Amino acid sequence: SLDKPPTVSPVGPDYRSESQKPTATVSTPVEFDTVTVLPQTPQLIALLTMIRDKNTDRGDFIFYSNRIIRLLVEEGLNHLPTVENTVTTPVGRVYDGLSFQGKICGVSIMRAGEAMEQGLRDCCRSVRIGKILIQRDEETAQPKLFYDKLPEDIAERWVLLLDPMFATGGSAIMAVEVLKSRGVPEDRILFINLIASPEGIKNFATKFPKLRVVTAFVDQGLDEKNYICPGLGDFGDRYYTR
Ligand code: PRP
Ligand code: URA
Numbered sequence: 001s002l003d004k005p006p007t008v009s010p011v012g013p014d015y016r017s018e019s020q021k022p023t024a025t026v027s028t029p030v031e032f033d034t035v036t037v038l039p040q041t042p043q044l045i046a047l048l049t050m051i052r053d054k055n056t057d058r059g060d061f062i063f064y065s066n067r068i069i070r071l072l073v074e075e076g077l078n079h080l081p082t083v084e085n086t087v088t089t090p091v092g093r094v095y096d097g098l099s100f101q102g103k104i105c106g107v108s109i110m111r112a113g114e115a116m117e118q119g120l121r122d123c124c125r126s127v128r129i130g131k132i133l134i135q136r137d138e139e140t141a142q143p144k145l146f147y148d149k150l151p152e153d154i155a156e157r158w159v160l161l162l163d164p165m166f167a168t169g170g171s172a173i174m175a176v177e178v179l180k181s182r183g184v185p186e187d188r189i190l191f192i193n194l195i196a197s198p199e200g201i202k203n204f205a206t207k208f209p210k211l212r213v214v215t216a217f218v219d220q221g222l223d224e225k226n227y228i229c230p231g232l233g234d235f236g237d238r239y240y241t242r
Contacts, residue, residue, distance in 0.1 A: 002221035002229060004028075011042050024049075025230075028198055028218040032205040035213045038075060044068065048195075048217060052232045061238045062115075065164070068194055068216050069119035076160055076192045076214045077123060080104065102158050105151050109134050109163040109175050112236040116162035116192065130154065132178055134171045141226035143170040148178055155183030158190070164235045166193045166215065167228050169200035176208060186210045194235070195219055197228050 007028060012021030026040040038044055050056055050064040077100075085099035105128040106120045117129055130150035134143045151157065159179055166172055172191055179189055187210040196215045199222055204213065219228050232238065 002223075004220070006220055009040070011040060011045050013042070027216075028220065030198075030201060030218055032201065032213075034205055034209065034211065035201055035215065035218075036075065036079070037218060038071060038214075038216045044071065044216060051238075052230060054233065058238065058242055065115065065194070065235075065239060066119060069116050069164075070122065072192050072194065072214055072216055073116070073119045073123050073160075076190050079190055079212055079214065080158055103153075103156060104158045104160060105130060105154060106160045106162055107132060107150065107154075107175070107179065109161070109171055110147075111240065112165060113161075113163040115235070115239045116164060120160060120162065128157075132175050134174050136167075136171055141168055141170065143174045145174055145178065150179075150182055154179070157184070158188050159184050161189055161191045163191070164194035165228060165231075166191075166196035166200040166204070166213075167222060168197070168226050169203040172200070172204060173207060176211065187212075190214060195228055195231060197222050 006025040008023050009026045010018045010021035011024045024045045027037045030037060047064050047068050051061055081101045082098040083101045086094055086096050088094055104124065106117060107130040108114045108117055110131055110133040120127055128151045131148065133147040134145050136143050161175055163172055176189060180186065186208050189211050191211065191213045193213065193215040196218050198218055201218060219231060221229055223229050
């Protein structure tokens with residue numbers, strides 16, 4: 001997939017003509033209807049440009065990643081079930097609205113996924129959060145499961161699975177297997193992700209056809225070390241230690 005040229009499109013507000021808009025590389029098109037890619041707005045592209053830049057320092061990396069994570073969580077919540085809810089306003093009129101239905105929890109794939117927990121907490125007060133520690137072997141890129149701690153009633157909840165990087169898909173697939181072994185049906189899991197590879201998306205969507213994915217960007221492919229290209233390097237290192 002790295003052989004294919006990236007899709008470069010004009011990005012900008014609708015009131016400008018196409019010729020007046022700057023061009024930028026936008027997300028690779030995806031053929032699976034379970035996968036939602038955030039709208040490729042100038043805001044999103046500018047935020048992604050900040051975190052992809054190797055010269056961005058840790059403080060800015062955290063700040064701009066957090067902004068994208070917030071957009072992802074807000075979009076992820078749109079995939080949860082709702083019921084009609086009619087309310088009366090202070091001026092005595094009715095408004096036909098909606099309420100969310102169903103219990104949720106977050107599950108982060110440690111360590112990088114933990115960076116997405118605050119964005120979820122900002123949107124869902126006192127949300128329960130489980131953890132799964134999976135580490136990718138630096139040589140082989142094979143995932144290894146070390147630890148998990150999940151809410152006891154997780155089988156009755158919608159699960160927002162959190163991991164910013166989706167490369168071969170191995171770590172996310174392993175995490176979903178853990179969730180399924182605890183009784184969570186596939187169609188009640190939403191995988192929330194910042195940057196995906198086409199290979200990861202394909203592996204995952206073929207294996208779990210009912211599981212929804214919300215991502216900010218599908219990149220061009222993987223390099224020989226199974227890093228996402230152009231990617232942003234090692235997310236966990238840049239967010240936590242570099
Ligand atoms: C990274 C990333 C994902 C995984 C993606 O984690 O956060 O969990 O690699 O790669 P995959 O799709 O090929 O499995 P890593 O194991 O490097 O650990 P970290 O979160 O501690 O950085
Ligand atoms: N993990 C990362 O943090 N980045 C990649 O590109 C691949 C796996």
